[in-house]
Amino acid sequence: MKDGVNGVALAVFIFFFLAVTVMGFMAAKWRKAENENSLDEWGLGGRSFGTWVTWFLLGGDLYTAYTFVAVPAAIYAAGAAGFFAVPYTILVYPLIFTFLPRLWSVSHKHGYVTTSDFVRGRFGSKGLSLAVAVTGILATMPYIALQLVGIQAVLDVMGVGGGENTNWFVKDLPLLVAFGVLAAYTYSSGLRAPALIAFVKDTLIYLVIAVAIIYIPIKLGGFDEIFAKAGEAYQTVNPATGKPKGALVPGEAGQWTYATLALGSALALFMYPHSITATLSSRSRDVIRRNTTILPLYSLMLGLLALLGFMAIAAGVKVTNGQLAIPQLFENMFPDWFAGVAFAAIGIGALVPAAIMSIAAANLFTRNIYKDFLKPDATPAQETKVSKLVSLLVKVGALVFVLTMDKTVAINFQLLGGIWILQTFPALVGGLFTRWFHRWALLAGWAVGMVYGTAAAYGVASPTQKHFGGSAAEIPGIGEIGYIGLTAFVLNVVVTVVLTFVLKAVKAPEGTDETSPADYTADAGDPGVTADLSKAGAGH
Secondary structure (H helix, E strand, O other), X not given: OOOOOXXXXXXXXXXXXXXXXXXXXXXXXXXXXXXXXXXXXXXXXXHOEOHHHHHHHHHHHHOOHHHHHHXXXXXXXXXXXXXXXXXXXXHHHHHHHHHHHHHHHHHHHHOXXXXXXXXXXXXXXXXXXXXXXXXXXXHHHHHXXXXXXXXXXXXXXXXXXXXXXXXXXXXXXXXXXXXXXXXXXXXXXXXXXXXXXXXXXXXXXHHHHHHHHHHHHHHHOOHHHHHHHHHHHHHOEEXXXXXXXXXXXXXXXXXXXXXXXXXXXXXXXXXXXXXXXXXXXXXXXXXXXXXXXXXXXXHHHHHHHHOHHHHHHHOOOOXXXXXXXXXXXXXXXXOHHHHHHHHHHHHHHHHHHHHHHHHHHHHHHHHHHHHHHHOOOOOHHHHHHHHHHHHHHHHHHHHHHHHHOOHHHHHHHHHHHHHHHHOOHHHHHHHHHOOOOOHHHHHXXXXXXXXXXXXXXXXXXOOOOOOOOOOEEEOOOOOOEEEHHHHHHHHHHHHHHHHHHHHHHOOOOOOOOOOOXXXXXXXXXXXXXXXXHHXXXXXX
16 A cells, blocks of 8 residues: 555546536436426436436446445455356346336336335235335445445545544545535435436446456466466465465355355345336336346446456455455556546445435335325325435434444445345235235245344354354255355245245235236336326325
8 A cells, every 4th residue: 555645546536526426416407307396206216217327327226336346355355256246147137127127017007116115005015015115224224334335445545534543533534525425416316316427437437447457467467377376375274264265266165155145146136225216217118128138238347347356366465454455456556547537436336326225215214114104194295305314314324334333244234134135025026926925924934034044144153253254054954055045035935835825724814906917017108107107196
């Protein structure tokens, strides 16, 4: 790490940060809303985004600053096992092609803003809807916090904020300013702000990776040299475990973990509220279908990004915190001005998803807690006001979380978030294709999955942590080590199916389904959709 502040890199970083700040406030006038006092407008951008805006928005939403930092950091620390993120993003797109257009159609027809809106309408159960909403909020909060971790990594490498002994306010002031600005333009412009800024964020990321994948290997002597040095480094024995630090190819013992983590992560990705918020902002179901065919371009980018972990080893990067490996690689290898561009890509890569996540969490609270349980007669204007305020509180909560707790706590909760959000899959995706599942069975299955997943994760230890040391544990009955979230999901489904048979046998009340089969294939131009949407804006 260079001594002091890298002034050139910092100046470039500030330039791009100011540019996207201006764009964030200008976004309120971009595609100006007919009625600003509506969650459809503030929280979903008026449901008006076309193919390319949606593509950039979803890309900005799913491929975050934490992705930019953590995926190659996992390769840097443990080797090829960190590549699980690549197959899971390949698996996810055929999966979402089957159900996202159906979710878009029924949500557009009935004015649903959140997944919990759909679950309540489909199964006639506010309790099940509340469970999905609370799970979504809990899973999103640490995800927002980890965007802060990404920004902090960049600021640390640039030397901003001083050393560890610096006054806490001075040290964290840049982070406070960044998220203060984020909170202001998100409050003002809603989903339009991250949608507009996503163009800059993704362009910078593609540029940085394209340059890095060519320029850095040339400086390091080519990929043969990079892989040779990485292989040697992984053979070094870790004193804490007595085993090699990693491997260029996952060993046989780790294959179940690799496969189940990839599959479970693929099933979970579009259960996250921010993924659905970006999806429902599009203007037609065809936009969704087209996006599932072009979003895999980001998977190609992710594969190239992961290679940076090997490059960091070959370049001799030494950091105590693996999250600093890639920012430090950029500072060591790039000219100062281009290092500033790379740092800006990571920083803006935190602002876009953090904005969408805070909006998504706020919408869940407003529609499925505030309106369903606290103020059923809330007007659209009141809903919008509450959502704006909650989005601010969510950001403040994430900021306090990161500034007052160890970073590993945020990472642990994010791992738990993935396990938790996967337990909403049966209610959401199952409900899009069948009404057979009983609402009480779905709620019981969700509870079993949540309890088992949390307890199993609590029991995982690592060399540095007694609890929540990872997301893999022995699969009951099989004996292999696998992803806890997927095991919890299987238990969830088994409980749901068995209890559905029991509850149907005793003729337990099933609740009212407010949807019809035609709703799941409806498009924006179909007769009755516009009328239904206008009614949904006036009520819930």
